[in-house]
Amino acid sequence: MLLTVSDLHVSVENKPILRGLSLRVKSGEVHAVMGPNGSGKSTLAYAFLGHPAYTSRGKIVLNKKDISHLSTEDRAKAGLFLALQSPIAIPGVTVTNLLRAALGDNKNPSHNPILARRFVGSLPVEEFMKAVKEYAKQLHIDESFLSRGIHDGFSGGEKKKIEMLQALVLKPKFAIFDEIDTGLDVDALRIVARGIGMLSQKGTGIIIITHYQRILKYLKPDVVHILVSGKIVKTGNAELAKKIEDNGYTQFSV
Amino acid sequence: MATLNFPYKYGFHEKENYVFKSKRGLDEGVVKSISWHKQEPDWMLNFRLQALGLFRKKSLPVWGGDLTHIHFDDLYYYIKPTENKVSSWNDLPAEIKHTYDKIGIPEAEKKFLAGVSAQYESEVVYKSINQMLAKKGVIFLDMDSALRTYPDLVKQYFGTVVPSADNKFAALNSAVWSGGSFIYVPKGVRIELPLQAYFRINAASMGQFERTLIIADEGSYVHYVEGCTAPIYSTDSLHAAVVEIVVKKGARVRYTTIQNWSTNVYNLVTKRARAEEEAIMEWVDGNLGSKLTMKYPSVYLVGRKARGEVLSIAYAGPGQHQDAGGRILHVAPETSSRIISKSISRGGGRTSYRGLVQVHPGADHVKSKVVCDALLLDEASRSDTYPTMKIDQQGARVEHEATVSKIGDEQLFYLQSRGLTKSAAESMIVNGFIEPIVKELPLEYAVEMNRLIELQLEGSVG
Numbered sequence A: 001m002l003l004t005v006s007d008l009h010v011s012v013e014n015k016p017i018l019r020g021l022s023l024r025v026k027s028g029e030v031h032a033v034m035g036p037n038g039s040g041k042s043t044l045a046y047a048f049l050g051h052p053a054y055t056s057r058g059k060i061v062l063n064k065k066d067i068s069h070l071s072t073e074d075r076a077k078a079g080l081f082l083a084l085q086s087p088i089a090i091p092g093v094t095v096t097n098l099l100r101a102a103l104g105d106n107k108n109p110s111h112n113p114i115l116a117r118r119f120v121g122s123l124p125v126e127e128f129m130k131a132v133k134e135y136a137k138q139l140h141i142d143e144s145f146l147s148r149g150i151h152d153g154f155s156g157g158e159k160k161k162i163e164m165l166q167a168l169v170l171k172p173k174f175a176i177f178d179e180i181d182t183g184l185d186v187d188a189l190r191i192v193a194r195g196i197g198m199l200s201q202k203g204t205g206i207i208i209i210t211h212y213q214r215i216l217k218y219l220k221p222d223v224v225h226i227l228v229s230g231k232i233v234k235t236g237n238a239e240l241a242k243k244i245e246d247n248g249y250t251q252f253s254v
Numbered sequence B: 001m002a003t004l005n006f007p008y009k010y011g012f013h014e015k016e017n018y019v020f021k022s023k024r025g026l027d028e029g030v031v032k033s034i035s036w037h038k039q040e041p042d043w044m045l046n047f048r049l050q051a052l053g054l055f056r057k058k059s060l061p062v063w064g065g066d067l068t069h070i071h072f073d074d075l076y077y078y079i080k081p082t083e084n085k086v087s088s089w090n091d092l093p094a095e096i097k098h099t100y101d102k103i104g105i106p107e108a109e110k111k112f113l114a115g116v117s118a119q120y121e122s123e124v125v126y127k128s129i130n131q132m133l134a135k136k137g138v139i140f141l142d143m144d145s146a147l148r149t150y151p152d153l154v155k156q157y158f159g160t161v162v163p164s165a166d167n168k169f170a171a172l173n174s175a176v177w178s179g180g181s182f183i184y185v186p187k188g189v190r191i192e193l194p195l196q197a198y199f200r201i202n203a204a205s206m207g208q209f210e211r212t213l214i215i216a217d218e219g220s221y222v223h224y225v226e227g228c229t230a231p232i233y234s235t236d237s238l239h240a241a242v243v244e245i246v247v248k249k250g251a252r253v254r255y256t257t258i259q260n261w262s263t264n265v266y267n268l269v270t271k272r273a274r275a276e277e278e279a280i281m282e283w284v285d286g287n288l289g290s291k292l293t294m295k296y297p298s299v300y301l302v303g304r305k306a307r308g309e310v311l312s313i314a315y316a317g318p319g320q321h322q323d324a325g326g327r328i329l330h331v332a333p334e335t336s337s338r339i340i341s342k343s344i345s346r347g348g349g350r351t352s353y354r355g356l357v358q359v360h361p362g363a364d365h366v367k368s369k370v371v372c373d374a375l376l377l378d379e380a381s382r383s384d385t386y387p388t389m390k391i392d393q394q395g396a397r398v399e400h401e402a403t404v405s406k407i408g409d410e411q412l413f414y415l416q417s418r419g420l421t422k423s424a425a426e427s428m429i430v431n432g433f434i435e436p437i438v439k440e441l442p443l444e445y446a447v448e449m450n451r452l453i454e455l456q457l458e459g460s461v462g
Helices: A041-048 A072-078 A095-104 A125-138 A143-147 A156-170 A186-201 A238-247 B028-037 B042-057 B094-103 B107-113 B123-135 B143-149 B151-157 B168-176 B409-416 B422-438 B443-457
Strands: A002-012 A015-026 A030-034 A054-062 A080-083 A090-094 A174-178 A205-210 A223-228 A231-236 B139-142 B181-185 B211-216 B221-226 B242-247 B252-259 B266-275 B280-287 B292-295 B298-301 B307-316 B321-330 B336-345 B350-359 B367-376 B382-391 B397-406
Touching: A002 A041, A015 A030, A015 A041, A015 A054, A015 A205, A015 A223, A015 A231, A030 A238, A041 A054, A041 A080, A041 A174, A041 A205, A072 A080, A072 B409, A080 A156, A090 A095, A090 B409, A090 B422, A095 A125, A095 A143, A095 A156, A095 B422, A125 A143, A125 A156, A125 A186, A156 A174, A156 A186, A174 A186, A186 A205, A223 A238, A231 A238, B028 B042, B028 B168, B042 B168, B139 B143, B143 B151, B143 B181, B143 B211, B151 B211, B168 B242, B168 B266, B181 B221, B211 B221, B211 B252, B242 B252, B242 B280, B252 B266, B266 B280, B266 B307, B280 B292, B280 B321, B298 B307, B307 B321, B307 B350, B307 B422, B321 B336, B321 B367, B336 B350, B336 B382, B336 B422, B350 B367, B350 B397, B367 B382, B367 B422, B382 B397, B409 B422, B422 B443
Parallel strands: A030 A205, A030 A223, A080 A174, A174 A205, B181 B211, B211 B242, B221 B252, B242 B266, B252 B280, B266 B292, B266 B298, B280 B307, B292 B321, B298 B321, B307 B336, B321 B350, B336 B367, B350 B382, B367 B397
Antiparallel strands: A002 A015, A002 A054, A223 A231, B139 B181
């Protein structure tokens, strides 16, 4: 399965940010998009999911389906997932409820609302909860976070892990992680990197958007792209990330 | 006695099924005929007539919502409830049936909620609950029956917590009341099962001017659940109920209401409790329906260490105004209180929090906390806060917090990026917002409450 981006131009408030970006990600691959501040990294993340504040031109094709004109929720349903850099708090909405709504929406096994409440997607509630708790354990997330308002008062590390948890439960076709490594201590970084590794092994194509190559120490990317001033200026293998570490981005300035 | 406009052909003597409707408007004759139909004792008739005088004298409140469109002369003040009810499921308006279906409640319950059936559960369950209550000495009757069966007990408390002179609508209710519940819980008796209007013998007593009186004797506990979360079919334009609660020493009463009147109803209700020493009174009040609601459940903390709590949820959609809140009067020392209000406005709807915390002189070591949070779903909607604090005793700890928030685009984007539609995302945010109060509801009400909020929002957003 393929996710391709061709000649993507994105502007915010009429200001061009991405200027003709192209990518090609296969299922199970791990791509890193690296770039300095202001290069358009977060814009790329938002543009994938069609955030209304971003005006896009160009094509995003997921599994042969052009999703460039779909709404945010339809892109998600098509199999895209975005872990945000600083996800917003939603008081009173637990991650469990959110996941139930996200999964339950797709294939409701029954039209009877009382029966439907006992299922999440096609899974009985109990099995769904078991799976969520198991992933939480693997990510070292205390169970109490599952019943609190999502990101409400969470630390930076907790937020990132909760984003990771959602990716694991939702099993998207392609997942974009925007600055997943910022604000994480070494232990949390390792845990999140392992989570991304698990996801890619299950066939999810991964795009890691990052400034630093910290996380790449724990997760070897198949492809590394250098994003500067809204364009990919260089594509290579994991060695490319090493070069950034040694010499910074100035060598790629346009 | 003024001329009575009832069709005699139905006959007074066939009490089981007669239909009576008073003439439009209100005068002594109407009040007398109500009392006469109910075969009430003289004191009640006098109580009604006195209240009528007060109703005429009192002016409409100048604050709150717009009451100028209530035409008191055009209203019917007493309709024998059998006429008010639809007798078959098929007679209900389609949208109400549709709503029941969407909520997913069982057929028997639907029919009860719609006023088609008088009983919520099977005869057997109904009887066993009544037997359980009777065994414990609990009296649970509709107000009219209670007045007939326990006139002295009713007389002792009736109108003592909410006097007729309290406000214009309390006076109106006192003059023309009909139906409502009467509960007496003896000393030390705890009823673990929430008592619901569902189980009342005479469901017909759900009316426009209900009168409810609850007496929780020393050390007792009762949770009363009033009304239901589904819309009650009613063409009436004015609902003016009075609820009086006496919570004696060490007793605890929780009173839960979720009103979802149709949006042509003025809902002007006076609810008040008197809490004696170490007593606890809790109001859980949800207002989703009506054109205008003005309701401020109150607790008078008259005994040392009494505690009062008001949890209020209000939702105002297009054309609706929810003016709600709570009032706590700290009369005795060491009393404590908490008011939590959550309001949601959408589509030009308006919510107002109106609250009073008063600490009387001599009431020392008082603690009170008021939190009111408003959520606006769009630019057209409105929310106001009118908190009043009157502190006449030094050293009282009174806190007040208020927030107004809008559903943020980033919150919507976040949920939509997980595959939720915009309306599903909105209702999820709203349900999260009211969650601290909803979790206090009995489970089936919590589920219905969430579902109702979803229904209100479904299709309302682009």
